[in-house]
Amino acid sequence: MTIAPDLPTATDVTVRPVAGHIGADITGVDLREPLSEHDAEKLRRKLHRYKVLFFRDQHIDHAQQIAFSRTFGTVTPSHPYDDEAPEGYPEILAVDSRKYEKRFGRTKYSYDNQWHTDVTAVVNPPAVSLLRAHEVPERGGDTSWTNLVAAYEGLPESLQRLVEGLRAEHRFGGRRPQWSADSEYGRRVRENPFVTEHSVVRVHPVTGEKALFVQPGFTARIVGLSPSQSDRLLDLLFEEVTNPAYTVRFRWQPGSLAVWDNRATAHLAPTDLDHLDVTRVLYRTTIEGDVPVGPDGRESVSLSGAAFRGEK
Ligand SMILES: [Fe+2]
Numbered sequence: 001m002t003i004a005p006d007l008p009t010a011t012d013v014t015v016r017p018v019a020g021h022i023g024a025d026i027t028g029v030d031l032r033e034p035l036s037e038h039d040a041e042k043l044r045r046k047l048h049r050y051k052v053l054f055f056r057d058q059h060i061d062h063a064q065q066i067a068f069s070r071t072f073g074t075v076t077p078s079h080p081y082d083d084e085a086p087e088g089y090p091e092i093l094a095v096d097s098r099k100y101e102k103r104f105g106r107t108k109y110s111y112d113n114q115w116h117t118d119v120t121a122v123v124n125p126p127a128v129s130l131l132r133a134h135e136v137p138e139r140g141g142d143t144s145w146t147n148l149v150a151a152y153e154g155l156p157e158s159l160q161r162l163v164e165g166l167r168a169e170h171r172f173g174g175r176r177p178q179w180s181a182d183s184e185y186g187r188r189v190r191e192n193p194f195v196t197e198h199s200v201v202r203v204h205p206v207t208g209e210k211a212l213f214v215q216p217g218f219t220a221r222i223v224g225l226s227p228s229q230s231d232r233l234l235d236l237l238f239e240e241v242t243n244p245a246y247t248v249r250f251r252w253q254p255g256s257l258a259v260w261d262n263r264a265t266a267h268l269a270p271t272d273l274d275h276l277d278v279t280r281v282l283y284r285t286t287i288e289g290d291v292p293v294g295p296d297g298r299e300s301v302s303l304s305g306a307a308f309r310g311e312k
Helices: 037-050 062-072 097-104 148-153 157-164 184-191 227-241
Strands: 014-017 024-027 052-055 093-096 128-135 143-147 167-171 195-199 201-203 210-212 219-222 247-250 257-261 265-268 281-287 301-304
Touching: 014 037, 024 037, 037 052, 037 062, 037 257, 052 247, 062 128, 062 281, 093 097, 143 148, 143 257, 148 210, 148 227, 157 201, 157 210, 195 201, 210 227, 219 227, 257 265
Parallel strands: 024 052
Antiparallel strands: 014 024, 052 257, 093 281, 128 257, 128 281, 143 247, 143 265, 167 195, 167 219, 195 301, 201 210
16 A cells, blocks of 8 residues: 655554453554554554454445555455455455355355464465454354464463474365365365465464464364374364463454454354344455464475465
């Protein structure tokens, strides 16, 4: 986006932490206007500190969301598999219950209803994701995030040492895909698989913090363990990652926007709407990510599929 000269300004970005380990409310910014470099840098710093930033009453359109997204880096296409971006905006992923109903044949409010970090099946998962609420139900439909750094730091030292040496395979659907293999989506995943081996512990390239980089949405197995050993260890790690102590929950209104550090968090789409006949429409953008690095300096390795890049 165009960066305005860094003049003294009457607007003052205010940051109010929300939960004990994660999340901050941001006020004093109008995302219809270009940000000063001072404010942009402040938001990037706060994002790394609080992992997810919440904005209210930002009634912006697709172009303005894409422009604001550039504050955090290069904007990617909507999704490796998604070809239903709104006309003229290939960067926008519509998280639209009507689309999922058509695709999966049943009411669904996200393509993935498990805890997940966005698109970790690719070798360079998005660094940052932004999600803007357009139409939301009167009740229900909240999203939760968890702090993967807190999850790592909460492990006893012996388990930290154990997991630091491990690598895991990530693929769409993780251990248990939520779509049937013969669905159109299942076919798409099978014909163009993305599979990557990441370190179980990821070192954040900006903060240097260690994060427990596994989640049920994508992590399929721990490399080098038997299937039952892998399942039991993943159960333990998923329980840590989804510990309510490390989470924050956000109630959407039209014009709400959440920005999260996808290198240090996982999130959970709503699970409380399936019995309600409601429409929920949000729009996501993602920022091109780097290739994760483990504590031993080893990079992630793609086993199938290309890196996920945007246009510079
Ligand atoms: Fe997601």
